Structure formats: structure tokens, C-alpha cells
Amino acid sequence: MKLIACTEGHSSKIEAFSLEMIAAARSLAQAGDEVVAFFAGRDTEGASASFGAADRLIVARATKSDVIPAETYALLLRDVITAESPGLVLVPYSANGLDVAADIAARTGWPLVSYVNEIKRHGESLTIVAQMYGGKILAECEVQLPAILMINPGAFAEAPPGAITAVSVQTIDADPALTSGKVKMVAIDVPDYADVDLTTAERIVCVGRGIGDEASIDLARNLATMLGAEIAGSRPVVDNGWLPKLRQVGKSGQKVKPKLYLALGVSGAPEHLEGMSQADLIIAVNTDPKAPIFNVAHYGATCDLFDLVANLSDRLRAGSGR
Amino acid sequence: MNILVVLRMIPDSAGELQLAEDGRSIDREWLDFQLNDFDDHALEEAILLKEAGGAKVTAVAVGEGANRVLQMAAARGADEVVALQSEEDAMISSREIAASIAAMARAKSADLVLCGVQSSEDVFGQLAPYVGALLDWPHVSGTNRIVANGAVLRVTQERGAGVAVTYELATPAVLGVQTASKAPRYVSGSKLREASKTPIGRATPESSGFERSAEIITLRLPVQGGSGENLGGNAETVADRLVSILAAKGLARN
Ligand SMILES: Cc1cc2nc3c(=O)[nH]c(=O)nc-3n(C[C@H](O)[C@H](O)[C@H](O)COP(=O)(O)OP(=O)(O)OC[C@H]3O[C@@H](n4cnc5c(N)ncnc54)[C@H](O)[C@@H]3O)c2cc1C
Numbered sequence: 073m074k075l076i077a078c079t080e081g082h083s084s085k086i087e088a089f090s091l092e093m094i095a096a097a098r099s100l101a102q103a104g105d106e107v108v109a110f111f112a113g114r115d116t117e118g119a120s121a122s123f124g125a126a127d128r129l130i131v132a133r134a135t136k137s138d139v140i141p142a143e144t145y146a147l148l149l150r151d152v153i154t155a156e157s158p159g160l161v162l163v164p165y166s167a168n169g170l171d172v173a174a175d176i177a178a179r180t181g182w183p184l185v186s187y188v189n190e191i192k193r194h195g196e197s198l199t200i201v202a203q204m205y206g207g208k209i210l211a212e213c214e215v216q217l218p219a220i221l222m223i224n225p226g227a228f229a230e231a232p233p234g235a236i237t238a239v240s241v242q243t244i245d246a247d248p249a250l251t252s253g254k255v256k257m258v259a260i261d262v263p264d265y266a267d268v269d270l271t272t273a274e275r276i277v278c279v280g281r282g283i284g285d286e287a288s289i290d291l292a293r294n295l296a297t298m299l300g301a302e303i304a305g306s307r308p309v310v311d312n313g314w315l316p317k318l319r320q321v322g323k324s325g326q327k328v329k330p331k332l333y334l335a336l337g338v339s340g341a342p343e344h345l346e347g348m349s350q351a352d353l354i355i356a357v358n359t360d361p362k363a364p365i366f367n368v369a370h371y372g373a374t375c376d377l378f379d380l381v382a383n384l385s386d387r388l389r390a391g392s393g394r
Numbered sequence: 395m396n397i398l399v400v401l402r403m404i405p406d407s408a409g410e411l412q413l414a415e416d417g418r419s420i421d422r423e424w425l426d427f428q429l430n431d432f433d434d435h436a437l438e439e440a441i442l443l444k445e446a447g448g449a450k451v452t453a454v455a456v457g458e459g460a461n462r463v464l465q466m467a468a469a470r471g472a473d474e475v476v477a478l479q480s481e482e483d484a485m486i487s488s489r490e491i492a493a494s495i496a497a498m499a500r501a502k503s504a505d506l507v508l509c510g511v512q513s514s515e516d517v518f519g520q521l522a523p524y525v526g527a528l529l530d531w532p533h534v535s536g537t538n539r540i541v542a543n544g545a546v547l548r549v550t551q552e553r554g555a556g557v558a559v560t561y562e563l564a565t566p567a568v569l570g571v572q573t574a575s576k577a578p579r580y581v582s583g584s585k586l587r588e589a590s591k592t593p594i595g596r597a598t599p600e601s602s603g604f605e606r607s608a609e610i611i612t613l614r615l616p617v618q619g620g621s622g623e624n625l626g627g628n629a630e631t632v633a634d635r636l637v638s639i640l641a642a643k644g645l646a647r648n
Contacts, residue, residue, distance in 0.1 A: 139553070139559050141534070141561055142523075142534065142535070143532055143533065143534070166554070167535070167536045167551060167552060167553045167554060170511065170512070170520055170523070170535045170536060170570070171520075171522070171523045171533060171534065171535045171536075171570070172523075173519060173520075173523070174488070174519035174520045174521075174522075174523035174524045174527070175523040175524075175526065175527045175533070176527075177489075177519055177524070178492070178523070178524045178527035178528055179527050181604055181605060181606070182606070183518070183604075183606050183607045183608040184489070184518055184519040184607075184608070185517060185518060185608045186516065186517055186518065186519055186520070187517060199611070200608070202517050203517075204514060204515060204517050204613070205405070205407040205411055205420075205514045205515070206407050206514050207616070208407055208411050208615070208616075209411055209413075209420065209613050209614070209615065209616075210613065210614050210615070210616050211517050211610050211612075211613050212610070212611045212612045212613070212614065213517065213608045213609060213610050213611060214608065214609050214611050215608035215609070216606065219608070222519070254532035254563055254564070255532045255533075255534060255561050255562075255563045256561060256562045256563070257559055257560070257561055258548070258560050258561060258562050259559070259560040260557065260558070260559050260560075261550075261557065261558040261559075261560070262556075262557050263556035263557070265556075275645065299640075299645070299646075308431075311573050311577065312577055313577065317556050318556050320556070323554060324536070324552040324553075324554050324572070325554075325555070325556065326555055326556070327555070331643075331645060332640070332643075332645045339408070353643060353645070354622075355636065355639075356622075357632075359627075360408070360410075362410060362615075364616065366622060366624075367616060367622075368622075369622040370621075370622050370623070371622060371623050371625055371635075371636070371639060372622050372623070372624050372625065373624075373625040373626065373627065373629075373632040373636075374624075374626065374627040375626075375627045375628060375629040375632050376629065379629030380629045380632055380633060382629070383629045383630055383632070383633035384633045384636060384637070386633075387633055387634070387637045388637070388646070391637070391646065
């Protein structure tokens with residue numbers, strides 16, 4: 073059986089989760105199976121230099137465009153699926169993967185399971201553990217092959233990077249599909265990280281929707297100042313306009329690895345954890361003892377965040393006055 | 395422009411979720427049902443597009459409490475509201491409802507279908523790409539801005555780390571909305587009362603047409619806590635402990 077691991081990268085950077093997809097495929101391959109990595113983009117050299125853990129690499133090479141719209145990615149992938157008849161296609165849960173996985177599932181008619189954390193293979197069927205309800209429930213699913221899985225970043229350890237032998241690389245020209253595609257990229261906006269770069273911050277105080285309103289952000293900001301920390305927010309906080317986008321941590325925000333991450337009123341949805349679960353010290357404050365943030369926290373407290381901020385601020389203030 | 399916006403009612407997962415006796419679903423009896431957050435943004439984006447360039451907005455809702463949310467949609471500016479019948483007490487699977495949404499999009503001659511980018515019940519895939527693929531219309535998910543210029547759409551999508559990519563595509567199209575261009579508006583009680591007279595249409599579901607799918611065997615709660623230490627629920631003692639933990643790690647002071 074062939075297993076296709078979908079990979080991604082842009083701006084001459086291969087996404088780390090690409091190596092995770094290859095590792096996931098590798099872990100399911102049995103004797104005689106073949107792990108085929110699929111890459112669409114400009115940095116085909118990067119793909120060839122990194123995806124050595126796969127048996128074979130198919131690259132759809134774009135010469136001009138840095139970002140391949142998911143629509144085009146799915147179209148190119150569909151051709152590969154038709155040509156290769158794989159038993160399993162692994163797609164990362166990324167901005168691209170969100171569109172690609174269900175698109176190819178609809179067009180092949182194959183089953184799809186999303187937000188996958190664990191996979192076990194029993195011959196021609198799989199049992200899968202996937203996350204639902206923001207990580208509060210795990211669903212054990214069964215699926216017959218061929219199938220498509222959308223896999224959470226971080227669920228599998230990266231495959232070792234290394235070069236793939238040139239004979240195992242097959243190149244497709246992606247330019248015609250990009251030119252004729254129905255979805256055309258017209259601009260990329262990269263923010264000015266000079267304003268704030270959370271990825272280099274050593275200490276972060278992150279507020280979630282539990283903070284309630286914009287005015288209350290100041291309480292957390294004062295605490296952050298006392299701790300010499302940057303203030304950050306979960307997605308709803310940023311969507312509500314209470315903090316600027318560059319201060320968002322998570323899947324569509326920044327991936328951070330500070331020495332201290334104090335999470336106040338953050339539930340710990342998988343998309344949030346993706347951005348911060350590697351922090352050295354995670355302290356979570358949330359009134360809901362079942363909040364998934366506690367699954368990654370080194371210290372957890374179930375008190376009201378406002379009471380905690382007040383008490384902690386008092387103590388830190390008193391300490392600094394001494 | 396004809397816009398169809400899909401509103402899914404899902405259990406409020408901020409509260410405690412309990413498993414049903416069959417072990418394959420959650421106990422829905424005492425749960426509050428609320429509009430999927432992302433669908434709320436999809437509705438807002440639909441109304442913003444209507445305000446910007448004129449459009450007819452049809453809101454279709456599925457799940458427990460659909461009528462209530464449709465009245466809210468009417469109060470916010472939806473022109474027509476339709477409840478799509480769903481099985482009672484069942485999870486709403488995108489894979490299952492995609493064919494119904496595609497059929498409605500055709501029947502209403504929709505130019506644009508807007509769905510929330512995802513719902514927390516969607517373990518078998520996202521709605522927008524399913525509907526887009528079934529209709530063979532272009533689709534983009536994770537959008538946070540949509541601008542229409544006649545039949546041409548400019549759509550901005552989040553790609554992570556603050557990077558945003560703008561695409562151009564022509565209608566008819568399907569978009570999965572992450573965030574509306576503006577935060578969803580509130581509606582006054584009087585508007586809601588007025589909108590409560592809006593007649594609610596009914597639609598019957600189409601068969602999904604997929605021969606095979608995955609199946610949920612069991613649901614379970616994740617093992618709690620990891621290896622972390624629980625400091626308890628008393629803010630004063632927690633604060634004391636945190637001060638000493640931070641001090642011990644050299645993190646207490648600026
Ligand atoms: C494609 C995609 C990308 C995404 N990207 C991101 C991302 O980059 N970052 C991100 O964060 N999310 C992201 N999300 C959203 C994510 O799924 C969650 O919706 C979000 O993380 C929830 O934010 P929250 O924890 O602040 O809010 P909620 O889930 O509403 O949680 C609020 C928490 O506060 C607690 N609380 C309330 N009041 C108090 C109090 N007084 N004291 C203590 N605790 C209290 C509650 O118990 C609750 O657990 C993304 C989603 C998608 C689909």
C-alpha cells in the first residue's frame with residue numbers, strides 16, 4: 073500500500089509539521105508499503121533536502137508563486153491520488169489542510185477523520201483518536217481504507233530530516249494549474265514583527281476570553297509589567313479587538329516558547345495549545361477544573377483569575393518595594 | 395448577489411460535557427445550545443456584504459434552537475430564514491449536511507455560500523470545502539475579510555504567525571469564515587421582537603450521497619491533568635505559592 077504524506081512550506085521554509093506527516097505515515101507503513109511525500113510550492117530543493125524519511129517524493133513545482141492556494145494544491149493532489157491509488161492520505165491541520173482534506177474527501181468519496189491525535193492500523197482498517205469540542209472530548213473512530221486523515225500538528229514527533237535520493241524525486245509542473253486555477257493569490261501580508269515579537273519573549277502573560285472585557289486587559293497588563301512579561305491573548309481576545317493580532321498565541325498566531333507562560337482564563341483549545349505547549353513553565357488559571365489547558369500546565373489553579381491577579385499583583389508590588 | 399449562510403447550533407462546550415449512555419455521543423439533555431462561534435462571524439460577514447453592495451441573505455440553521463437563532467439572524471438583517479431539519483439529539487456532521495446545503499445553494503441560485511470555518515462537532519471534516527467540492531465551486535477557508543466587487547471576490551485568509559494571504563476568485567463560491575471584517579453586532583430586544591414574526595421556512599435533508607464514512611466507536615474524556623501540580627482554588631494561597639515558585643525559578647522580578 074502507498075501512504076501519501078502531504079507537506080507544506082513557503083518563503084523557503086519547510087513547515088515543521090511536514091516532517092510530522094511523514095513520521096505519521098512511516099509509523100503506519102507495513103512491510104512492502106511505500107511512504108510518498110507530496111509537496112507543492114517553490115522550495116522544492118528544501119523538500120528534497122529534508123524529506124529523506126519518505127521513500128519517494130512528488131513535488132509540484134511552482135516557479136513564481138510562493139503560496140499555493142488550497143484549491144490548486146487539492147487539484148494537484150487529486151492527480152497524484154489518481155496516479156498512485158494510495159490507501160491513506162495524511163493532511164496536516166493547517167490553513168491549507170482545512171480546505172484540502174474535505175475537498176479531496178468529497179471528490180474521492182473516501183472517509184475523512186479530522187483533528188487526529190493517534191492512529192493504529194489493523195490491516196485494512198484504522199482506529200483513530202480525534203479531538204472534539206475544543207479538546208474536551210476524545211472520539212475513538214474506526215475507518216476502512218482507503219481514507220484521508222487530517223492530523224493535528226504536534227501529534228507526531230518529527231521524522232529525522234535528511235536528503236532524499238534524487239532518483240526518488242518526481243517533479244510535476246505546478247505552474248499551469250496555478251495559472252488556470254479558480255482561486256488566485258494576489259497578496260501576502262507579513263506583519264512587522266519589530267512592534268512585538270512574542271517568539272523571542274522570555275515571559276508571557278496570556279489572557280483568554282475569561283478576562284471578560286477590554287478594560288480588564290489592563291489588570292493583566294499591569295501584572296505582566298511587574299513580571300517583566302509581554303502580554304498576549306487567545307484568539308477571541310484578539311478577534312474582539314482587545315489586543316493586536318501580533319499578540320495572538322496559537323495556530324493562527326505566534327508559536328512561542330518562553331521560560332514562563334501564565335495563562336489566565338484560557339480554555340486550552342488545541343489551536344491555542346499548538347502555539348504554547350512547548351513553554352518551559354506553564355501556569356494556568358481557570359475556574360473550570362476540566363479545562364484542557366490543565367493538560368499541559370505545570371501548575372494549575374482553579375480560582376477566579378481576577379482574585380488571583382489582584383493577590384499576585386499585591387505580593388509582587390510589596391516584594392519590589394522592599 | 396444571493397448569499398446563503400449556514401448556522402449550526404452546537405452544545406456549549408465551555409460547560410461540563412458528559413458522555414451519553416451509549417458511549418458514542420455526549421449527553422445533550424442539560425446542555426445549552428448556542429450558535430457556533432464561527433457561524434456567527436459568517437452571518438456578520440453576510441450582512442456586511444449586503445450593506446456594502448446589496449445582497450439577499452438567506453440564513454439556514456440546523457440543530458437544536460434553530461428557530462431562535464433564525465429570528466436573531468432576521469433581526470440582524472437576513473432576508474429569508476430556513477430551518478434545515480436534523481435528527482434530534484444527534485451531532486451535526488458536515489459530511490452529512492453538505493449535500494443538503496449544496497442542494498439549497500442550487501435551489502436558491504446562490505452566488506456565495508458562507509459557513510463558519512469549523513465547528514467543534516465536525517470530526518469528519520469541514521463544511522465549506524465539502525460544499526465547494528460537491529458544487530465544484532471555488533472555496534477558501536479561514537477567511538477574515540471578504541470584499542465583493544460585482545462577481546469578483548477578494549478574500550483574505552489567515553496563514554499563521556500573523557501572515558495573511560489575499561486571493562481573488564469569482565462567484566459562485568463557498569467560503570469558510572474564521573472572523574468577520576467586524577465583530578458580530580448586537581441586536582436590540584425590540585428588533586428581536588419584531589423579527590420574531592419572520593416566517594421560518596423548512597427544508598428537508600438530502601442524503602449525503604457518500605457511500606462510506608468513518609464511525610465513532612466511543613467517546614471518552616481525556617485523562618485529566620497531565621503531570622501538572624494542582625494549586626487549588628483559593629486565590630490567596632495560590633498567589634503565595636506562585637510567588638515562591640517564580641522566585642525559585644528566578645522569574646519573579648523584572
Ligand atoms: C483555524 C483556526 C485557527 C485558530 N487559531 C487560534 C489561535 O491562534 N489562538 C487561539 O487562542 N485560538 C485559535 N483558534 C480558536 C480556538 O479554537 C478557541 O476558540 C480559542 O482558543 C478559545 O479561546 P479562549 O480559551 O480564550 O476562550 P474560551 O474557550 O471561551 O475559554 C475561556 C475560559 O475562561 C475560563 N474563565 C471564564 N471566566 C473566568 C474567570 N473569572 N477566572 C478564571 N477562568 C475563567 C472558562 O472556564 C474558559 O475555560 C483557532 C481556531 C481555528 C478554527
